[in-house]
Amino acid sequence: MAEPDAPDAAAPPARPAHSRASLARRLRLQQLMIFEQVRASGSLLAAAGELAMTQPAISKALRELESQVGGALFVRGKRGVTPTELGRRFEPHAASMLAELRLLAETLNATQAGTRGQVVVGTLISASAALLPEAIERLRRAAPDVVVSVRVGPNTLLFPLLARGELDVVVGALPGAAAVAGAESARLASRPLYDEALRVVVGAQHPLARRRKLALAELMALDWIVPTPDSMAWPSVRAFFGAAGLPARRTESVSILTNLALLAGSARVALMPQAAAERFAQGGQLAVLPVRGLGAFGAVGYTVRADRAPSAATERFLAALRAAGEHLGRGR
Template sequence: MEHSSGSLVRRLRLQQLAIFEKVAETGSMLAASRELHMTQPAVSKCIRELEQHFNETLFTRGKRGVQLTEFGELLRRHAQSLLAGLRFLADDANSWSAGISGQVVVGTLLTASAKLLPRAVLRLREIAPNIIVKIRVGSNDALFPELARGQFDVVIGFLPEENINPSFIHVPLYDEMLCAVVSRHHPLALDAQVDIRQLQDMAWIIPTVESVARRSAHSFFEAAGMAMPGKLVESVSFLTNLGLLLESTMIALMPYAVAEQFVRAGLLSILRLGVASPFGKVGYTLMADRPPTAATARLLAALEQVAGIDAPGGL
């Protein structure tokens, strides 16, 4: 069966796509019906109507719920784009009528979630308290594809060294530095200056091999005149790293802005090594072909305002 755009406009309903997306998200007709406050038969009927319209099976049924077929995956990609477009329209309409309302969905890396993003959100609440901010943490590999599909309005954090995808606009806010940190109770925590030679045989926590921060770790040791330590734990989980630091005498590499938050909380100390090692640029990423909504534009303005405060002041 061939499908023209006119035929789709006449026969498809946005509610059908919203129901389809909820079933795909939950993996269950029953769970979707509960979240949508509908009966399960009504949800099932909607899915059957979509399958009849396209003459394709959208889900395979099993004991543990439903899974998308290949055609279902195709339809979901387009449904997500359409529903995201509706959300952008709703946000713009709300902003037009109220001036300070709307919603911003943010994808962020831990690099920015420690200080930059919280301060920007607090600044946004001062100027537009009715804007709802939804935040999800992830890696660039996961966040950028979702930004392209319209699941995020903006991604905030560590920027790629090269912009190889013209679909994205990367806006740098400041240069982040890498530093070495230890528990506040570490023997070296209070030393005004630490001799690099003391650190070679100690246990370190560094980013994993596949992490974009691994190259920065190599640069750090080169700048310090050290070989890569032999005793290593490779981790990009800040909570895990913090636990290891608090329970041992290990040393960890962290972005300065992240480490500074733990220092202020009285948990960690930054070792004074006399080494300034670049970590990368911190900023935000937008889609080149999708202008930011009014609510998103206000968050970006807040980011710009607080970026100077968050820029590392040196080690």
Template sequence: MASMMSFSNQSLVRRLKLQQLAVFERVLSCGSLLAASRELHMTQPAITKIIQELEEHFGQILLVRSRRGVQPTDFGLMLRNHCRTLMADLRYLADDLNSWSAGVSGQVVVGTLLAASAQLLPGAVRRLREMAPNVVVQVRVGVNDKMFPELARGELDVVVGLIPLHEKNPDYEHVPLYAETLCAVVGRQHPLAASRTISVAQLESWDWILPTSESEASHSVDHFFETLKMRKPTRIVESVSIMTNLGLLVDSDMIAIMPYKVAAKFVHLGLLSVLPVGQDIPFGYVGYTLANGRTASPATQRLLLSLHDVASQISS
């Protein structure tokens, strides 16, 4: 089916329909025509017809079918990337239209990490709810290596967490809000919880909870142990899930490394104790990241204002 075809903006406007591109993107996201038909509430033959129409428009095969579903061809991969960008722009348009017609509404999709998930982001979401109660906030947890590409594709509006020190990609705009340090924490029941002084030998005898090796925080964790002149533990659980870490700390005698301002929240709630070691070791700057060249929706702009307000309280 491949052929030499010439395209222009006008020819694409005449040939293509938004629904066709939306269906194609959903088929690839779902991995099969059947799954996409269920999600879109369309018949499978109707979806097959739309894919065939797109292939005729472009003169290219878009999908390869197998027992495990469908896979995009090289041309299909290229088209999928443009479809994702287009779908993200349509979502921003919908947010603007909703905000224009209803005053304060829309949706914000936020990626977050441990450093912001306990205090900064919850505080900002509460403040946003006061200003714009009709805004829907969707929070996704992950690491920068996963979330930054999603931000670039428009699947996330903003990433809130530790600002990467070694990331110089011009596609992203990093906005630091406050400096953070590291600390070692345990559950209140831990034998070391009430200790005023602790030796390295005592620390080495326990299991630890550390950030995953691919997370931005791993560099600071290495510095933490170097500063204490302590070998990095080998009996570890790697996790950036705040709920998993809290569950392990409360129900076991493990030690975790945690951003100090995050730990302070759970100390105040009576769940954790901060050990008297390494509390002044730098962790980095907590803030948010946007995709360069993309205008934030009105709902996202309100969330960013809330982040700044809450950060000023945390750092004061």
């Protein structure tokens, strides 16, 4: 029996199936928009409605895209569609390309009008109650046609989105260098606006709301609301309670709405970022207690991409942030 032919060691390696040039020839931007909408909607029918297209047109575009990338992007089922492994790997690249397309549209619009566009903002708890609302109000007065989209989440979610271009700016307590992955850190630049501190607060109708002097020892038996252990303020929380240790009766939460509801309906006491505490005290919802021992726990500011100039709309928003930060930081 003849021996099988040995592989030709001198044969050239197989050419890769994809290259930048081949993808540029085959892919269409509309296909990326359709892919992203189907992923977000979870069904072809819902995506068709959002894009004002027919379902057959959506299906055809997806089939063409799957043919071009060399595999299925979604698994079709009775309850809709879910991304395949290839679809999950394709998604961040599609999102990044669409984000760049949005920036191109904003650049063109800003060149023509100067006061239109969209700013996508990621926010942390320390900014959502005071700094961000004031900045949006200032922006609205200066450029009323700029649309601001706000996403709330932790650093671990927001900074990767910023690095990929899906967010224009992240606003809140600035993290330490170790909190941001190395590759992301090199692409990001932060600007501090003011130092944030914690304050002890109660509901406006709390029996202690009108006290002029209070010691921490008088409050230890109460039910407390404190920031979560993964928050930027946690080291300051531990330092504040010191040798007494954390209160036995406590809720750990950084949800402003949850904390306000708990304080309004009970005798609880809470630790809250100073800017938020002062904002809600001015609105008559909370009272800030005169308890000493709480200093600054970190800087509040904003983070942007270091390797890309902001759009005109984002630059207007950053100017509004700086003005709001100056106002909130005055007197601290």
